[in-house]
Amino acid sequence: MGRSAPPSSRSFHSGRSASAGGRVTETAQRSLWDDDADDSREGRALRERDDAFDDAFDDEQPEPTLHNVELDEARIDPDAVKVVQRLTRHGFEGYLVGGCVRDLLVGMRPKDFDVATSARPEDIRKLFRNSRIIGRRFRLVHILFGAGKVIETATFRSAPRQSEQGGPTLLIRSDNAFGEAHEDAQRRDFTINGLFYDVEAKQVLDWIGGMPDIEARTVRTIGDPIVRFFEDPVRILRAIKFSARLDLGIAPEVYDAIVFCRGSLSQAAKPRLFEELLRLMRSAAAHRALWLCWETGVLDVLLPELSAYLSDADDGTAWRMLSAVDKRVARGGPPLDDAVLWTVLLLGPLNEACQGARDRVNAALDFLEPLVDRLNMPRRIADAVRRIVGVLPKLEAGRGGRVARSGLYELAQQVQDIRQEAMDVQRAQPEAEEAPPKKRTARRRSRKKSAVPAA
Numbered sequence: 001m002g003r004s005a006p007p008s009s010r011s012f013h014s015g016r017s018a019s020a021g022g023r024v025t026e027t028a029q030r031s032l033w034d035d036d037a038d039d040s041r042e043g044r045a046l047r048e049r050d051d052a053f054d055d056a057f058d059d060e061q062p063e064p065t066l067h068n069v070e071l072d073e074a075r076i077d078p079d080a081v082k083v084v085q086r087l088t089r090h091g092f093e094g095y096l097v098g099g100c101v102r103d104l105l106v107g108m109r110p111k112d113f114d115v116a117t118s119a120r121p122e123d124i125r126k127l128f129r130n131s132r133i134i135g136r137r138f139r140l141v142h143i144l145f146g147a148g149k150v151i152e153t154a155t156f157r158s159a160p161r162q163s164e165q166g167g168p169t170l171l172i173r174s175d176n177a178f179g180e181a182h183e184d185a186q187r188r189d190f191t192i193n194g195l196f197y198d199v200e201a202k203q204v205l206d207w208i209g210g211m212p213d214i215e216a217r218t219v220r221t222i223g224d225p226i227v228r229f230f231e232d233p234v235r236i237l238r239a240i241k242f243s244a245r246l247d248l249g250i251a252p253e254v255y256d257a258i259v260f261c262r263g264s265l266s267q268a269a270k271p272r273l274f275e276e277l278l279r280l281m282r283s284a285a286a287h288r289a290l291w292l293c294w295e296t297g298v299l300d301v302l303l304p305e306l307s308a309y310l311s312d313a314d315d316g317t318a319w320r321m322l323s324a325v326d327k328r329v330a331r332g333g334p335p336l337d338d339a340v341l342w343t344v345l346l347l348g349p350l351n352e353a354c355q356g357a358r359d360r361v362n363a364a365l366d367f368l369e370p371l372v373d374r375l376n377m378p379r380r381i382a383d384a385v386r387r388i389v390g391v392l393p394k395l396e397a398g399r400g401g402r403v404a405r406s407g408l409y410e411l412a413q414q415v416q417d418i419r420q421e422a423m424d425v426q427r428a429q430p431e432a433e434e435a436p437p438k439k440r441t442a443r444r445r446s447r448k449k450s451a452v453p454a455a
Contacts, residue, residue, distance in 0.1 A: 062182050064196075064205040071104045071197070079145045080113035083153060084199050086127055092119040093156075093181055095196035095205065102192045105204070105214045106246055115153040116184055116196065124153055158183040182207045189228060189235045190242065191220045217248045225257035233264040236298060237276040244280070244289035258296050265301045270376035273302060277375070281341040284329040287322040290345070302375065305367070309349040318348045320422035328418075336414065339384035342377070343415045350389050361390035388412045392419075 080096060087094030094117040100110035117124065121133050124141040131143045131153075143151040158179025179187075181196065188194040191210035197203070204211060208222045219242050221228040221235070229235055236258050243250050250258075265273065280289040293299040299307040310318060321344050328336065343350070350364055357363035364386035371377050387408055395416045 061180060062207060064182065064185075064207045065211070067204040067206060067211050068202065069105070069197075069204050070202060075104060075109045076199075077110075077113045077149075077151070079143075079149060080115060080151050081199050083115050083128070083143055083151050087115070087117050087119055087124075087153075088200065090119075090127060092117050092123070094119070095181070095198055097184075097196050098188070098193050101195045101197045101204070102214070102246075104197075105195070105211075106217070106248075108246070113151055115151060116156055116181070117153060118156055118181070120155055120178070124155075156181050156184040157187060159187040181205070186222060188222060189232070189238060191222055192242065192248075194222055213251075217246075218251050219243050219248050219254060220251040221254055221257075225251075225254045226261060229257055229261035230264055233261065233268040234272050234276055236261060236265060237273070237280065237293075240289055240292045240296075240298070241276070241280055241283060244285035244292060245283040247285075255296070258298065262296060262298045262301050265298065270374070274375045274377060277302065278338060278341060281325065281345060282329060282335065284326050286325050286329075287319055290322055291319070303346075303371070305349045305371075306346060309352060313352060314348055316426065317419075317422055320425050321347065321418055323425075324418045324421040337384075337411055339381050339388065340411050340414050340418075342381060343385045343388045343411075344418055346371075346385070347389070347415070347419065350385075354389060360393070361386050364389040384408065384411065388415055392416060 076096075077100075080100070084094040084096060094115060096113060097116040098114045100113045103110040119127070121139040121141050124143075125131055125133055128141070128143045130145070131141050133139050133141055138157070139155075141153045143153055145151065156179050158177045185194040185196060185205075185207040188208075191208050191213045193210075194206075194208040195210045195214075196205040198205060209220075213220050219239050221239075239250065239254060239258060242248060280286055280293075283289060290299070293302070294307055294310055297307075299310075325336065325341070325344055346367075350367055353367040354360040354363040365382070368377070368382045368386060372379065372382050388411055391408065391412050392415065395412055
């Protein structure tokens with residue numbers, strides 16, 4: 001079945017022509033995946049990284065571009081403001097940084113607030129009795145407030161030097177050096193995440209061109225995207241998450257780099273991959289995020305079983321179930337259990353794997369074993385998923401039996417409710433003539449136009 005765009009008012013691929021359909025052309029794909037091209041691109045990226053390091057340490061401290069911005073004070077945590085103000089009163093630099101500034105600038109309420117400062121961890125600890133120093137390789141300070149609130153406060157860091165890299169590759173193994181404010185901004189992943197906010201002057205400090213990208217609603221890396229993705233492949237999933245959750249476009253060169261660097265995800269720490277996939281599911285934009293993972297081939301690396309199912313067998317139910325999850329997350333309330341999210345995500349290929357099996361639980365276990373190894377999926381979650389899949393047919397038939405008296409029943413019922421909601425949406429929509437499924441080999445070609453799947 002051909003790929004279709006997710007329901008969104010904004011194109012994912014900022015700056016792409018309609019004829020390209022947000023895809024990398026077949027010619028570009030061949031050059032990206034040619035072995036010689038791969039070697040030369042990474043070699044060039046290594047040289048560019050080294051040049052960037054030399055420039056960073058030779059140049060004088062740059063001045064930021066200042067933007068006078070009146071942020072919605074009702075959305076700014078007063079305790080975070082107090083932290084910044086106490087730091088500045090004692091002669092240190094202190095700013096709100098990262099995701100909280102980004103979310104405020106795009107009109108969203110941040111979930112948490114981070115502070116960056118010139119104060120060292122020991123200095124911060126002396127200023128705040130309600131704090132504790134955490135971390136071994138790079139120490140952070142958690143400043144504790146009521147109701148479990150934590151304001152994470154970090155000393156400015158600099159970009160890792162060449163000797164701190166993991167051998168001849170770009171992968172960052174250590175990132176522990178203290179630095180200046182401009183170095184801390186330049187070492188971050190995306191321009192929209194590298195903005196600092198001065199709460200006293202009510203100004204945004206921009207060393208990396210983030211404000212123009214906020215205004216253009218575009219995800220763009222700080223520096224060469226290929227370098228940044230090879231340094232930390234998990235940034236690929238973060239780019240997708242920001243694009244989906246904040247409804248931002250992706251700069252064309254960043255999109256192309258995602259496709260080119262997707263194989264490096266296999267080098268990333270497995271627990272981080274597992275957690276980032278869960279964050280995509282909890283973002284209230286799982287439909288858009290997983291579609292973009294599928295479209296770029298990222299899903300081929302992380303969940304090839306699901307990617308193949310979406311291409312060849314899905315009738316749209318998988319996407320409608322993800323939309324149902326998004327609606328539940330957006331409504332608030334108790335978060336869905338990790339086992340429920342993974343069951344919903346993998347239900348299509350799991351049912352396919354269990355089809356005709358006398359023991360659905362063991363068939364589901366055989367299916368999940370490669371995922372346990374590939375993504376370091378905890379055994380408790382894999383066990384819950386296989387048991388849920390095993391009892392779903394009974395729930396669908398109204399024969400809960402002993403399952404209704406177990407702790408698993410509530411989780412299985414949530415999965416069944418989400419599936420039923422997706423099926424109700426399908427029945428409520430007018431029937432439309434479906435395009436014939438495309439062959440798997442055509443997946444990497446650019447498309448002339450995109451259709452919108454049922455949400």
